[in-house]
Amino acid sequence: MSKAPENAQRHLVWLRADLRITDNTALSAACSDRHAQVACVYTITPAQWQQHDVAGVRVDFELRHLRELKTALAALNIPLLILKVPDFSALPAALRQLVSAHDITAVFANRQYEVNEIARDNAVTDALTHTGVAFNLFHDQCVLPPGSVLTGDGRFYSVFTPFKRNWLARIDTTGLSLLPAPRARAACFSEGDPVPASVKGFASHVDADVAAQWWPAGEKATLQRLQSFCRQTLARYDETRNFPAQDGSSRLSPYLAIGALSPRQCLNAAFNFRAKNGNSNGIEQWISEIGWRDFYKHVMVGWPRVCRHQPFRLETASIPWRHDEADFQRWCEGRTGFPIVDAAMRQLQQTGWMHNRLRMIVAMFLTKDLFIDWRWGEKFFMQHLIDGDLSANNGGWQWSASTGNDAAPYFRIFNPLLQSQKFDPEGDFIRTYVPELANVHDRSIHAPGGSLFSTYPAPMTDRSGVKERVLQHFREIKGFAD
Template identity: 50%
Template sequence: MQLIWLRSDLRVNDNTALSAAAAAGPCVAVYLPSPQQWLEHDDAPCKVDFWLRNLKTLSKALAELNIPLLIRNAPRWDDAPRVMLDLCRQLKIDAVHFNEEYGLHETRRDAAVADLLKAQGIDAHSYLDQLLFKPGTVLTKTGSYFQVFSQFRKVCYERLHRSLPRLVSAPMAQAPLNIFSDAIPAQIQGFDTPRESLRALWPAGEVEARRRLDTFADAQIDYYQSERDFPAKPGTSQLSAYLAAGVISPRQCLHAALQSNQGEFESGKVGAVTWINELLWREFYKHILVGYPRVSRHRAFRPETEALAWRNAPEELAAWQEARTGLPIVDAAMRQLLETGWMHNRLRMVVAMFLTKNLLIDWREGERFFMRHLIDGDLAANNGGWQWSSSTGTDSAPYFRIFNPLSQSEKFDADGVFIKHWLPELAGLNKKEVHNPAQLGGLFGVADYPRPIVDLNASRARALAAFKNLPSRQTAGAHDE
């Protein structure tokens, strides 16, 4: 008997470990809810709810293949080896199959499970699945992990030209087993069920993920490059939550993009090329997790930036978290996050730079807050984005590049459509006034909207001084070789 251990790969199609397990013999699936670990990792209630809803649809899909889905609790990942061994003994399992995960704690958990099983004569097989390339196979000429995305991408392109990662076929139905699936919990203790309005934005299941991918590849990808930075437009794929939970795979995304672009990933439609680049950014940050494990330990990628004199400003942090900074584009973005579990990518950079540069508050505060609210929360992507914005990370924005929220707002939400949607209290302002209501003074109509909590020019100067004062400041964006 084979056991497929499901984690962030909640799908039947193009699932490497599931396909391998089913090909090797009769197969049972297991999922281990780990609530204490999830709390330690700041996973958002809406994310946990989304995963449970996806497990429910996956259980039905597996049932059609006569593959039972069992639920076994492992409150912390340290419990996983014992729980997995008990289940293997109970079911007389010959081999366990699972897809690789890449955080420091995840790799330790998987190694501990594999070691214990092998000591008991049970095989453990891991597979490359949530990435296009195995970490450690895309390296610089000197054999180190890349620190600069453009160089990483170039090697990825060379590899893709030689051979494209193939899609894995879904398993065939197996003979029924005398084992029954467990009920999927509707809720996990410690994680509140989100509002129905939020859940409705993110329907569960592979069918929905595939529908989003097909709609994007057929109708929107051509405009992706020109529209992705405008938060009021439906310019993005809205697939990030499905990728994070593994309801759809990067391979499926890559193949759909290539199909829409006559098989090209460097030329042809600029929208398709730009989107494939985004898939490779996602890949890059996961490789960084493996090559530079300190980023899994809440450490800055650039060690010299650990000495930054971050401010302890709890009231300003709270104003940022609660969408009352007095800067409409920042507050509108934060309201979008709080109400939908998601934030437009351009705005993630805007609010992150505002927190880390204008308020000079440690990026780790923002990283944690995002993880506690994002339905697509992913350690590699979230950490990579925050460290990029705060100039502490790999390939990050040079420290002197500080987005001005007002000019970002005027450029990417010129008519204030996004702002007015999320800040209806500003609906009466014209398109010039809506970006910076403070200029109006206390005029009627914005009396209930706060004044800016910081002077943008003075705070920019403060951030520049803090970075210049680092003991051994190196040029951000330096090359690896």
């Protein structure tokens, strides 16, 4: 190992939702001075996490992943420091102290776009600037930075299709230039800190063996998943993606949420696959899903109110959503008597993840059939999802509740029975998660009714009045057009 020159710069990379070595803009920038000594820091802010409804399963995943990352960083002579403070408000002082204790000359981080995160970074910028240390922030979370894909008259897009057209036109589809992992450094100024096994108040609701099997941690496991998805599923993704009984989507969302993987790496893998194997609807569709991820982040920057529990379409704020605790509880526990809904909610309980088609079905069921406030569902999802992400989750919930931009029209209400018959035709998914129905092998599995199967609940609601009630409430909103 070579020695760092006496006057070497000392750089600190603050890792947040970008827990990876490859294609990490801030890390790469910090390492661009090859003589600089570089350390990373990860901050634990339990009270803030509580306020943001971060799921225990997600915290556990991050910590497992961080342990792997720490080892990989150590091989580059980049130590990982851990800083624990209650919440964001304590960070400016704590970081200033850390910076001065280690004589850090510059701090680097990738931007986050939620309102509290932006306010936090502004406060940290002020605190560090006072001590003469630059806080360098980079766009890294999206394929294209929010604000760079705008309508002809310079506004953020609120509709996906034109956004996607413009977004695609700006991406070099012959291949994105990914940033390589930095080279090993000379000796560093710190040994780093151990990664805690857990954080108090954030126990995972998912069994540890199930979590380790479903969600292996580490950058190597992440890239392996991306590669095997491309090899096995990508070309036919358009045909497989809607069937929860199949392994038909990438299941990369937890990795994208914590930044174990960048969306550019995803696109690059898809472009490379296309260059070798030719185009297909599957490839185009998957690229489009990565586009949705960017889209909702851009929307969050364009309309920050979505971070503040407000509907995108403000006129829907007057909708008298129900706040029925008992009905909500049945939905949470997967005891609604609608097998596809219950199987989905139990998948979330058991694995910390839910298939996209099912997220739409259960969200529609909660907001339309039960007419319960979408914010209750949004919160419950955040508290249980391993891939919990404010912009995607909020986008999904407001889509389902018809309060969002480019949302499902309020009169187009999913029928859980038809959805079940269409997307789980054999009932395989239901049988996996609803053991009470494990022996039902005919089409009655979609609507068992309750009487024949005593351990399985009867449907908690009669669907006959659903559409009328929803239409009535939405039509009462003055000037609401779909």
